[in-house]
Amino acid sequence: MADTRPFSVLIVDDDKAMRQSLVDLLTAAGWRAEATSRAAQVSSKLADVPWDVILSDVQMPGMTGLELLNSLDLETAPPLVLISAHGDIPMAVQAMQDGAYSFVEKPYEPRRLLRILTHAAEQSRMRRDNARLKDRLMRLSGLDRVLLGQTDEVATLRQDVMALADIGASVLITGDTGTGKELVAQALHDLGGDGQAPFLALNCAALSPDTFEAEMFGVAGEREGRLTAASGGTLFLDEVCACPLAVQAKLLRVLEDKQVLPVGATQAVTTEFRVISATSEDVSVAVKDGRLRQDFLFRINTVVLTVPSLRQRRDDIALLARHFLDDYAKIYELAVPSLTQDDLAALLAHDWPGNVRELRNVCERRVLAARRGGGSMTQAIEADQHLDDIPGTLREAVAAFERELIGKAIQAHEGRMDAAAEALGIGRRTLNEKIVKLGLDKDALL
Template sequence: MSSARPFSILVIDDDKAMRQSVAELLEAAGWQVTAAARAAAGLERLAELQPDVILSDVRMPGMSGLDLLAALEPAAPPLVLISAHGDIPMAVKAMQDGAYSFVEKPYEPRRLLAILRHAAEQHRMQQSNARLKARLFALSGLDRVLLGQSAPVVQLRQDILDLADTGTTVLIEGETGTGKELVARALHDLGPNADAPFLALNCAALSPATFEAEMFGTDGGPGGRLLAASGGTLFLDEVCSCPLEVQAKLLRVIEDKQILPAGGQLPVPVSFRVVSATNEDVELAVQENRLRKDLLFRLNTMVLTLPPLRQRRDDLMLLAAHFLEEFARLYETAVPDISQDDLTALLAHDWPGNVRELRSVCERRVLAARRGGGTMAEAIRMDQPLDDVPDTLREAVAAFERELIGKAVKAHEGRMDAAAEALGIGRRTLNEKIVKLGLDKDALL
């Protein structure tokens, strides 16, 4: 057996002789066997037993094997069905619905054991990968910058986990302060080459004159930064600001997977995952001849878009509380309470610097609290004047609603049904809010 820990199985069959026969076969092969005469009874014990695989008859009184298949959770152990009455259509349907395999009675012992062993090995591998991802997820820092329960953030975290082990090129789009480099590092840390180098290049600072010597190295001299990063991840930050001459050289390296050291005659192979980031509109950059279209096609196999903080205001309080606690611990002081005035200031601000700005504001708030004073409004005012902060939470919410409704009406060119759908409210509710907030629909268009 490939594992030091014996495989475990739940055998479900209403035929007592068949249950005993299968159990004896599996126990002789070193398996831990639990048997049940009814599918419902086996389903009830599934959480307790946590078997590596389930073997179930198809036709049984009460819940059938197909019913059991439909009742299993996505993370449940693989289900192998066995039946004396099976036919090809039933087997095909069972596989389409998620069964691992289908075996007809009378079964051939070695074939049955092989199918069950493969199913158990696959399940254990999936469990191991899930545990590893959970540990790496905690280490990656995603939960710090991408903390939140708003739908865009939940989806983004899942997308990062799904893409991490693919090795494909990823373009990260997002405004300043949304955490693009942290996401790039998470893709690296969660990937198969996490122990290899992560090389971050600020493309705006790359010089065509020194690029080859610095990145490719020199013949007989230093090997260059790209060679040192081989096997890991190359992160191209601010890629739209990269000089065109450098873009051509980067494209050649990405396509050819080799570099030619300055003064050298023979190319040197390199291999790395390429992740890039920008806070610009890449299509506009291509149109303005600031970004090569062929380079963009190499970089945007998959695209991750980081939402700005103003589009995830439901997460504001959670993020603020998190950062306040973090800095209170760092500066060894009590966590300042968030008052209604603080909440009003948080909601009224547009957060052009996104999560990075909020983090700085919370740090200033904690430092002020150490001196016995301070408010969120004062901490925000360090970045820009805050003369128009509403006096109450109700005014702040109203200002926020005016902004959202105005943008939706304008985006949908006055089509109120479409605007209401985009806002997630009914048409009648939208009309009532427009009246209540004193909005002029014609002025918005």
């Protein structure tokens, strides 16, 4: 969306009368103008506000206008227009060669100054818009990775996320457990107006009516509330149907009034954030059962997005599996396990009650099995049925893993200990010590 805000200018001049004159001129022309007397203060001013242009005197105590120019990162800083009663043509030419947008001599002609500043501000806005577009396109490619898939259901979801990201309306995301609802919420936030703004995710089932106000609204003179800290960003209410009714009432008041009153305070604090909610339940049933206030629901469901289950997008299962196998192979520094016809058949035959989250865990187990020299997708899918076999402590798990790995290496190299040690990446002496420590019977392995 085009930026329709008034142009903004940061004025730097040590002459108080000149500063006021410039502020009055630009304010009367519809600009947002702020002035400072020292160039050294500019860096902190730029950190606070995205100014469209800087108008600076040249001759000033401390840092001069030319030194200010040299201190700026010309790739990211606003255009700098220099103004001076002491200027001459060579200095003006040098300043513009060094990166200044333009140079104006005092006494200035108001219409010419406004024309130069307007052109500089327009260029500044265009550069920021282009940077934002580039960033948006990069984020879009990231969205393709987050919402990976080629089925119509996923393609439609990606289009909806892109269309809704900038409008700021409340969004309710529905879908089964494990489908990736929080990823969709994060994508809506990241692709919105300011992806650097806070993203506050709240697990509604964990919210307590007794501590809610102190934690979320803050305590006067002690700490800032989490809702206040999230102002300007996104509030994500996960599993919103599990939100206690008393908390729903307090959140509803915040959403309607856009204010919070810290505990012990007499003055309310203004807050403004986008609300994105998610649930794996049927909200109409939750309202009927009295667990979800209807007026609260009306505040959070301006737009409803539904994330499809993995059963609804079976054509994406093989694509997702290859993606997750590749990711985990990189993490564990292994070759990517191939998908056989039996593997694909197992993936497509499974019902995937845990959706994408379950598939990701299965792929990690498959990669870990490959690390031990075997495994299949069928075994990885069925691994949850054998959780009782997992050692109870980390020490026991590491010992079991080392025992199996060393045993396989000895078998693979037919008892040649030097070759087994080399394959394991350890010394022969270390291998012998581990065999004794782990109680391995070399002869039994062969």
